Structure formats: C-alpha cells, structure tokens
Amino acid sequence: MLALIGSASCEYRMLIRAWWLWAAIAVAGIAGTRLAGIPLSTQLIWPARAEVGVYAVNFNLVVPLIAGLALAGRAGRDRRLGLAELLESTGSRRGARLWGRFLGAAAAVSTQALASWLVVLLVLAAQRRSGLPLAWGLAAFAAVLAPGLIFVTAVSLAGAAAATPAVYRVLLAGYWFWGNLMPPRLMPTLAATPLLPLGSYAADGLFARDLPGGLAGLSYLLREARSAAQAGASIGLLLAVAVAAVAGLQLTEARRARAG
C-alpha cells in the first residue's frame, strides 16, 4: 500500500508541474465550450442541469485526447530514464507501483481539467447569477469528464507500452475522432456504443433528460436520447475497460520481468 501511495504521489507531483499540460487542457476545454455555439438567450431558459451537461460534453471534445497524448509513454518512462532497475531492487511490488502511477496520472490530469472546468462553471454561474451551475458542474465533472479521463489514462499507459509512444499517439488520435466524434450515421463507429469517453451518454442520460430529445436535439454530436441506466452503464464500462487495461499492462510487465 505504501508503494502504491508513494508512486501515485510521485506521479501526481511530476505531472501537476507540467505547465504545458495545464495550458493545453485549458485551451482545448475552453475552446470546446465555445464550439457549443448556443445563444445565451436559449441557454438561460434551459434548466441549469441541462446547460451544464451540454457544456460538459463540449468541454470534453478533445481534453481526454490531449491527456492521452501527454500520458503515452509514461508507463515505460522508468526504463527510458534508467530508473527501472533501481525501483525493482527496492523490494516494492511492481503492480503497486504501476497502479500508483495510473492513479497519480489520472488524478493529475483530472485536477488540470477540473481547474479549467471550474472557470467555465464560474462564467455560467455569473450569467445565471446562480450557484446552480457550479453544483451541477461538479456532478458533471464526476459523471461526464472524469470517466473519460480515467479511461484514456489507463489506455494510454497500456497502449503506449504495447506499441511505441509515437505510434500509439497516432492511433489514439485516429480512434478519438472515429470512435467519439464521427456521427454513427456516416459510418460504423464506436460512437454508437456506450464505450464513449466523450461522455455524451452520461451527459444525455443524467443531465439533459429535461430537454426534449436530450442532447440529440441540441448538439451536432447526434445521439439518441439516453436513459440514466444507459448513462450508468457507459460510465461503468469506461471504468471497467480502464481497470482491465492497467491489469493487462501489469501482466505484460510481469512477463517481461520474468523473461529478463
């Protein structure tokens, strides 16, 4: 447990100091919300919950992609830096260090996304002269933004260990646009499934239910209206895939260590 906490804390500390990641996430998130392009007059007559849901999906358009690109290669970093042997010789468990790294990385990118998201929420609260967007916004962060970030963190740690970080980054970018942003009516895409780190399942099912047709009637990210149960299933699936990715990476690392 100590190794897990130590690794998580170390990884968090290193990533949280990456100013460029703060900047990239802020620019991507805030630019995404501007793409919503919803007139203020329309948006103020929506319930605050629905408004926050729409903004959350737009904030999430490329933020997890940015996080994934930045985190690709973190799992192999100890080896590249020449630290792997030293860490291995400490007697701490490899799995604990790996899970710690995953938790620390997920916490760091979530902190950076949360900070920018809070700026968006403060603007929405000021427009409404109400604290409701802040309250709903924090819930939306937990349900819409965080699962996507956790999913991408795990997949980036594992994926970049399987391919090279550069190849993985190209694949991730391709997947992101095809599997999240490509409207399902254009071609078969994962965007039609609950495995959607963009978060529109959760936003639609938990936040935009009060709108006729949910997000489908409002956003260019055409989706059918989702239920709360479907939203929960999407969140659960994202987290399950994240856990499976890290567990798979743990197995791969163990095999590699045995072979070495």
Added chain:
Amino acid sequence: MDVTLRGIRKTYRGGVTTLDRLDLDIPPGLFGLLGPNGAGKTTLMRILAGVCRPDRGSVRAGGWDLGRPRELRQFQGQLGYLPRDLGLYPELSGRRFLDYAGTLKGLSSPRRRHRRVDEVLHLTGLDAVADRHAGGYSGGMRRRLGLAQALLNDPAVLLLDEPTAGLDPQEQTRIRVLLASLGGQRTVVLATRDVTDVSSTCGRCAVLAGGRAIFQGDTAGLARAADGLVWSVQTDRPLSAAQAAAVVSAVRLPDRTVYRVIAPAAPLPSAQPLRPGLEDGYLVLIRRHGTGPQ
C-alpha cells in the same frame, strides 16, 4: 552479511554468456569487484540486486535463498543498490526523489523518512542542492544522489556499480572517502574498472574475466600476483614492439622516458625491479587470462 554465489550462469538473448559457472564468496566489509568491460560485473550486480535471474546456480545472502521470490523480497528490504546507469526524474528535486525511494523501501513513517532523507543528504554532501530539480545536477551530484538513495534504509548489503565512473578526480575522491566510511558490519560490493577505487577502499576483492572469478582474496594477494614481474625502464630510445606491449605507464622527461613494464624478465639490462601495486597484479591476471589489452 555473507553472500555466496555457486555455479552462476547467465546467457542473454542472442547467446551471449556473461557469467559462466561463477563461484564467489563475499564476506562483510568492503569488497571490490574488478574486471574489464564485458567481464560480467554488471550482470553479477543485477543478479545480486534481484533484478535479473541467473539461468543456473544459487545465490544466498545471510540465511536467504535469493532464488525464492519471498526471500528475495525480504533480502531486498536489507539492500541498497546503485546501478551503473542511474537515471533520475528531472522534474523532481533530490529531496523528493529520496522521499519517493524511501516509500518504496518501506520507510512508512513520514517523520522518520524525512529525518532519514536529511541524514543521507548530509552524508553525501547534497544538503545545499537538495531542493533543486535533479535535472540540473552534475554527474557527481547524480552519483551521490544515487548513493544517498542506496543508503536510505541503512542496508546490510550495499551494491555499488561503477560509483565513480565518468566523474572528475575531486568527485571520485569525495565518493571514495564516503565509501571508506561505509564498511563495518555492512557488506559493500563495489564493482569497478578503476583499480584505484578498490585500492583506496577495499580489503578484499575478486577479479572477473570471461564470466568467471579468476582471483578472489585480499587486495595484498592481488598485488602479489605481479611479484617479480614489474620493472622500471629508463631509456632515450624507442622500445621494441614486444617491449612496448608490456608497458603499463610511461612518463616522458626532457632527456629520456621512464616506463613501468610488466614482464617475466628484465626487458633491458638497466631495468630496475619495482614493488608491484594492485593495478600491476590486476593487469598480470587479466593478461594471463587473455581478456585484457595485450
């Protein structure tokens, strides 16, 4: 803690055998592990640290059989290891890096860990730069930080792989003085190509060549391997090719050159016998084994 290796064999992918039926007994105190490039020193250190498994043979440290994962983990709790190519997280300060290493070594109490971090920083002379990012450290500071992390858990066994490699003479001396203070009841294994590291710190040593120990014993015994074989030759004429091949060092003076030569008989009638040093003994063994410069 006594460390015993029996019949160790390690072949890497590609069929390169780096250790071949190696038997070695390492007693408590400072123990030097000498050998040319490719002799198997680093592989041996990696096996002792538990980061690499031998294909054959057994390693015992104290009462632990390092071939058993549980016992290896217990041993690693008593181990400090400085790898040859140690990297650092450039964005972490030396102090933060040591704190992280401390958690991995099981120093659970934050207060105790912070106190120990301060102690090893002081011991390695890094107090003044402890809060600077490690990315800005010089080579010497990085090696000292590596040494500091190895000492964090006050280990019973300390493995140091080339601790002075690539450092300037002042840093080398600083590290050797530090190493000399680390012996006592602790077992310190110092793997190096630099005979001076061993001569200035270790009482006992082994010489590896071709994956085997071609010598193990006290350092005086290693020097004795060159008894009657070391000569001083002063001449103003060039040496023959055979004589030149036996030269260990040469000092050019205005009117002549003074050579230190290892040869079974006096290379010139004017040659004077010299008392052999550790380096002479090492070179005699390596040349005899045929793995060193001929």
